[in-house]
């Protein structure tokens with residue numbers, strides 16, 4: 421490791437310890453020529469993860485895209501950015517530990533839904549409405565009712581026409597179920 425002060429290559433490690441998050445090793449080095457000290461970090465090189473999209477093409481896994489999707493879904497919900505960032509980190513770690521290598525956008529979407537379901541009902545529905553590309557309002561309501569049933573709440577709507585006459589409050593305000601556009605969460 422080249423000394424940043426005198427550019428000589430010889431140095432010795434005088435201290436070595438893991439960083440706070442355990443993801444890297446911090447080494448304190450002393451230059452053998454000028455005796456000045458500097459610090460280096462050693463970390464595991466993350467292999468880029470390739471994600472297969474619906475159309476069969478591949479692209480590199482991008483945690484920022486997931487975070488953006490989550491931020492859309494959780495807009496005006498009582499969820500902190502830190503919670504969402506942790507969720508993205510968690511998903512990335514699960515994916516990195518997989519042995520079979522191939523990941524699809526559908527699998528990532530399912531992982532996000534699974535986590536959102538436990539976190540926030542409205543965010544879950546918003547995300548699901550985009551991600552699963554509901555063919556019609558009935559299948560959307562089916563999903564909504566299934567969620568409510570799991571939580572022991574009565575079914576609030578059962579048919580497409582009901583949603584039009586349903587008061588806004590049942591959905592926490594009409595703007596809560598907006599279509600967020602076509603996005604690939606990969």
Ligand SMILES: [Zn+2]
Pocket residue numbers: 423424425426427428451452453454455456
């Ligand atoms: Zn030096």
